[in-house]
Amino acid sequence: MDYQARRQYLQEKLRRSKIDVLLVSGPENRRYLSGYTARDHGVGESSGALLIAARGTTHLLTDSRYELQARQETDLPVAVYRHGLHKLLERLLPEIGGNKLAFESHHTLHADSLRLSELAEKLQLSLTPVSGLIEKQREIKSEDEIELIRRSVQLNEAVFQQVFRSLATGMSEIDIALAIETAMRRAGADGPSFETIVASGENSARPHAVPTSRRVQLQEPITIDMGLVLAGYCSDMTRSFTLSTFDERFRVVHRLVRTAQQAGIAAIRPGATMKAVDRAARSVIEAAGYGRYFGHSLGHGVGLAVHEAPSLSARSRRQLKEGMIVTVEPGVYLPGWGGIRLENMIVVRRDGAEILNEDQTWLDL
Amino acid sequence: MDYQARRQYLQEKLRRSKIDVLLVSGPENRRYLSGYTARDHGVGESSGALLIAARGTTHLLTDSRYELQARQETDLPVAVYRHGLHKLLERLLPEIGGNKLAFESHHTLHADSLRLSELAEKLQLSLTPVSGLIEKQREIKSEDEIELIRRSVQLNEAVFQQVFRSLATGMSEIDIALAIETAMRRAGADGPSFETIVASGENSARPHAVPTSRRVQLQEPITIDMGLVLAGYCSDMTRSFTLSTFDERFRVVHRLVRTAQQAGIAAIRPGATMKAVDRAARSVIEAAGYGRYFGHSLGHGVGLAVHEAPSLSARSRRQLKEGMIVTVEPGVYLPGWGGIRLENMIVVRRDGAEILNEDQTWLDL
Numbered sequence: 027m028d029y030q031a032r033r034q035y036l037q038e039k040l041r042r043s044k045i046d047v048l049l050v051s052g053p054e055n056r057r058y059l060s061g062y063t064a065r066d067h068g069v070g071e072s073s074g075a076l077l078i079a080a081r082g083t084t085h086l087l088t089d090s091r092y093e094l095q096a097r098q099e100t101d102l103p104v105a106v107y108r109h110g111l112h113k114l115l116e117r118l119l120p121e122i123g124g125n126k127l128a129f130e131s132h133h134t135l136h137a138d139s140l141r142l143s144e145l146a147e148k149l150q151l152s153l154t155p156v157s158g159l160i161e162k163q164r165e166i167k168s169e170d171e172i173e174l175i176r177r178s179v180q181l182n183e184a185v186f187q188q189v190f191r192s193l194a195t196g197m198s199e200i201d202i203a204l205a206i207e208t209a210m211r212r213a214g215a216d217g218p219s220f221e222t223i224v225a226s227g228e229n230s231a232r233p234h235a236v237p238t239s240r241r242v243q244l245q246e247p248i249t250i251d252m253g254l255v256l257a258g259y260c261s262d263m264t265r266s267f268t269l270s271t272f273d274e275r276f277r278v279v280h281r282l283v284r285t286a287q288q289a290g291i292a293a294i295r296p297g298a299t300m301k302a303v304d305r306a307a308r309s310v311i312e313a314a315g316y317g318r319y320f321g322h323s324l325g326h327g328v329g330l331a332v333h334e335a336p337s338l339s340a341r342s343r344r345q346l347k348e349g350m351i352v353t354v355e356p357g358v359y360l361p362g363w364g365g366i367r368l369e370n371m372i373v374v375r376r377d378g379a380e381i382l383n384e385d386q387t388w389l390d391l
Numbered sequence: 392m393d394y395q396a397r398r399q400y401l402q403e404k405l406r407r408s409k410i411d412v413l414l415v416s417g418p419e420n421r422r423y424l425s426g427y428t429a430r431d432h433g434v435g436e437s438s439g440a441l442l443i444a445a446r447g448t449t450h451l452l453t454d455s456r457y458e459l460q461a462r463q464e465t466d467l468p469v470a471v472y473r474h475g476l477h478k479l480l481e482r483l484l485p486e487i488g489g490n491k492l493a494f495e496s497h498h499t500l501h502a503d504s505l506r507l508s509e510l511a512e513k514l515q516l517s518l519t520p521v522s523g524l525i526e527k528q529r530e531i532k533s534e535d536e537i538e539l540i541r542r543s544v545q546l547n548e549a550v551f552q553q554v555f556r557s558l559a560t561g562m563s564e565i566d567i568a569l570a571i572e573t574a575m576r577r578a579g580a581d582g583p584s585f586e587t588i589v590a591s592g593e594n595s596a597r598p599h600a601v602p603t604s605r606r607v608q609l610q611e612p613i614t615i616d617m618g619l620v621l622a623g624y625c626s627d628m629t630r631s632f633t634l635s636t637f638d639e640r641f642r643v644v645h646r647l648v649r650t651a652q653q654a655g656i657a658a659i660r661p662g663a664t665m666k667a668v669d670r671a672a673r674s675v676i677e678a679a680g681y682g683r684y685f686g687h688s689l690g691h692g693v694g695l696a697v698h699e700a701p702s703l704s705a706r707s708r709r710q711l712k713e714g715m716i717v718t719v720e721p722g723v724y725l726p727g728w729g730g731i732r733l734e735n736m737i738v739v740r741r742d743g744a745e746i747l748n749e750d751q752t753w754l755d756l
Contacts, residue, residue: 064599067585071698073599090686091598094726108686109706131502136494137522139501157502204576211569217586220432233456234429234438321455321473333436341474361459 027170029061029100033084036163040080045154046124049115049142050076052133054330055160057258060084060100064092075111076102079122087114112141119149131155161335165327166349172373174259175329175351176382178215179371182254182261183385185209190387195244195269199224199237202250210254219253219260219332230266230364233322233357244270247364253332260332262353264369267388276366279316279358280391283366286310286356290324290338294354294372294379300342307356308340316358325353328371350374351382392535394426394465398449401528405445410519411489414480414507415441417498419695420525422623425449425465429457440476441467444487452479477506484514496520526700530692531714537738539624540694540716541747543580544736547619547626548750550574555752560609560634564589564602567615575619584618584625584697595631595729598687598722609635612729618697625697627718629734632753641731644681644723645756648731651675651721655689655703659719659737659744665707672721673705681723690718693736715739716747 036059040048050056053066056076064073074088074096086102096104107114119127129142139155146153167175189205197205203222210218225235227246235249242248245268253262266280290307304324311320325338328351336344338352346352355369368389373380401424405413415421418431421441429438439453439461451467461469472479484492494507504520511518532540554570562570568587575583590600592611600614607613610633618627631645655672669689676685690703693716701709703717711717720734733754738745 063601065586065601067698094597095600129501131505132500134501135497136499136501136504136520137496139504140496140520155501155505200576204573208569208573211565221430221582232459235460236428236430333432 027061029059032163033059033078036078036160037080039159039163040078040128043128043156044126045128045156046080046126047119047122047128048078048080048156048159049127049129050078050160051130052160054164054334055130055133058160058164058330060086060102062086062096062099063258064088064095072111077115077118077122079124082122085118087111087118112145116145116149119145119151125151126154127151128154128156130160131157158335164329165335166347167329167351167373168349171259171329172349172351174257175261175371178254178256178259178261179263179382180384181213181215181256182210182252182263183383185213185215185254186250186252186263186265186385186387190250190265193242193269196241198239198241199226199229200239202242203237206250206252215254215256216258217255219255219262223249223251223264225249225365228362228364230366231359231361233359233365233367242269244268245272247272247276247366249365249367251367251369258330260328260330262328262332262369262371263383263385264355264367265385265387265389266366266368275363277391279360279366280388282311282314282316283356283358283368284389284391287354287368287370290354290356291370291372291379291381294346294352294374296346296348296374296376298346300336300338300344300346301340303346303354304338304340307354311356311358319358319360320356321359322357325355325369327352346374348374348376392426394424397528398424398443401443401525402445404524404528405443405493408493408521409491410493410521411445411491412484412487412493413443413445413521413524414492414494415443415525416495417525419529419699420495420498423525423529423695425451425467427451427461427464428623429453429460437476442480442483442487444489447487450483452476452483477510481510481514484510484516490516491519492516493519493521495525496522523700529694530700531712532694532716532738533714536624536694537714537716539622540626540736543619543621543624543626544628544747545749546578546580546621547575547617547628548748550578550580550619551615551617551628551630551750551752555615555630558607558634561606563604563606564591564594565604567607568602571615571617580619580621581623582620584620584627588614588616590614590730593727593729595731596724596726598724598730598732607634609633610637612637612641612731614730614732616732616734623695625693625695627693627697627734627736628748628750629720629732630750630752630754631731631733640728642756644725644731645753647676647679647681648721648723648733649754649756652719652733652735655719655721656735656737656744656746659711659717659739661711661713661739661741663711665701665703665709665711666705668711668719669703669705672719676721676723684723684725685721686724687722690720690734692717711739713739713741
């Protein structure tokens with residue numbers, strides 16, 4: 027990956043916004059711009075930040091725990107803080123110069139923004155929050171990135187198939203989730219891209235169910251929502267099925283969700299608004315009378331983060347662009363019975379949707 | 392757990408601070424006060440918040456994905472937002488009444504604090520950030536909590552022993568970490584409390600090393616830092632060892648770190664300052680000439696979060712109190728050679744330290 031080109035693109039944007047220095051604290055943004063792969067333990071425990079001068083050097087700031095890794099993974103100058111990030115900034119910012127300091131509003135805690143405010147006042151800098159600047163840059167994937175994401179999707183499907191073929195009654199949701207996450211790592215993934223969802227029977231009526239000790243049974247709906255990280259890039263896929271036969275309700279709801287998914291995918295093209303794509307899928311479900319059982323957005327971007335911009339939301343007037351990668355994942359959730367969700371990943375191409383998934387498991391009943 | 396008593400204690404504190412309503416967004420704080428166990432997918436993707444009136448009801452606010460779980464796990468009134476948290480707050484806050492709204496500065500993104508500001512202005516409320524209010528309450532563990540943490544520590548040690556006995560040359564760091572995390576889940580843990588660290592040879596000179604495909608070898612230092620979550624409560628333990636014999640340097644550094652750990656533990660009692668405990672351990676390492684190779688704090692609190700208050704930091708003048716649980720984990724990291732870190736968990740008792748760990752693996756060479 028050409029990290030320098032990415033930084034140059036961003037620096038150009040900073041100069042147009044009259045920003046002299048940007049503090050990058052979002053871990054995926056940090057990685058996108060530098061190749062530094064350290065993860066954070068929650069937003070309160072950072073493994074570092076980038077300090078990007080609009081007209082100069084980018085520094086990687088971290089603490090002693092990550093110093094070796096930072097030096098090995100990047101060729102940026104590494105500045106180590108022993109008494110916290112803000113003390114180091116107090117020394118570095120005057121060296122870098124400039125009047126206007128920006129920080130990432132969506133990757134900075136309110137508490138840390140207060141400390142930045144104090145620092146800016148002390149150094150007589152103006153301080154400005156920015157939102158989604160680098161996320162917007164990350165929305166459009168290069169062909170190299172699309173290839174890495176495709177490999178992540180392929181590996182995820184291989185793991186799904188391996189576990190799917192071994193499913194049997196008597197296994198608990200936790201057993202299955204564990205088998206999936208173990209297989210991911212054995213297959214060479216960095217790890218799961220989110221906590222694997224295995225939800226059976228009425229548990230599958232919870233879109234974000236956490237696996238329980240409930241044992242899966244014949245004939246009931248089972249939803250598996252899984253993704254992995256490979257070379258930093260995420261995949262995300264959902265399938266709903268049963269372990270044997272299914273009743274009429276399952277067939278009707280499953281076909282409905284699949285039809286909605288296909289309608290959403292068919293609406294994907296450069297220039298389509300997010301809400302129009304959401305509407306294309308949602309109107310299928312609404313027309314069948316299940317609208318109130320589909321409570322979430324249709325999809326989201328996937329890349330270095332498993333949930334990233336753009337959002338295929340009913341409220342977004344933004345437009346799809348060539349090179350974006352989004353999930354299309356309608357669902358119908360019936361309390362007391364269960365749920366069906368089907369999710370594939372799509373690249374927005376000049377002439378429409380390219381579906382990254384090849385897995386056809388139970389897609390068309 | 393008596394969630395109502397915990398909320399009453401907090402409400403009393405709110406009233407003393409003239410706060411009418413507190414928005415609780417930290418996931419562990421939310422769980423501590425309600426029993427609602429949903430986790431967040433990063434700070435940007437919340438599974439809900441508590442709205443605590445100083446003189447009234449506590450509402451659990453979430454979206455449709457988590458509604459069922461919220462209703463099952465708590466007896467609080469659940470309010471579901473379909474168009475974002477802030478829209479719901481706009482409706483609920485006037486119903487609850489009061490003039491002063493507080494939010495958690497360390498669990499709120501700067502971007503969300505801006506939206507809260509707009510909302511407060513619209514509703515003519517004063518808005519105030521609070522920091523560490525509930526974390527401070529959580530610092531002091533009840534005997535019930537200590538018992539749960541003890542079980543988490545015991546299970547973690549059982550998993551460590553199981554994997555430790557199976558270690559052999561030819562296994563990669565990733566293999567070992569995977570074996571540990573798989574064993575954790577098979578043993579009934581909710582999962583690891585953080586990404587397991589297995590670092591061998593010179594990799595162990597990185598305190599926060601991520602497991603690599605490097606294969607462990609005889610005679611070199613290996614550090615395993617692992618913890619699990621059981622019934623919501625975390626454990627955290629580190630051992631450094633070799634797979635066979637060791638050289639003089641290993642013996643010297645290992646004994647030094649162990650002596651520093653014992654000095655730290657010996658300094659633990661109610662009333663001791665955090666920095667005094669850190670100093671007790673650090674001065675042992677400094678006196679031996681290794682001070683600059685011990686770059687992190689001596690320890691941290693453990694409970695619902697694996698890293699929580701208090702911090703055994705060289706800069707903290709706060710005092711230990713009875714019922715706190717902290718790690719004591721000095722380390723010495725020599726670039727190019729490797730590192731040694733030893734970590735146990737301690738309960739602060741009236742008469743000193745109670746060590747929760749029973750595992751003695753390689754502690755005293």
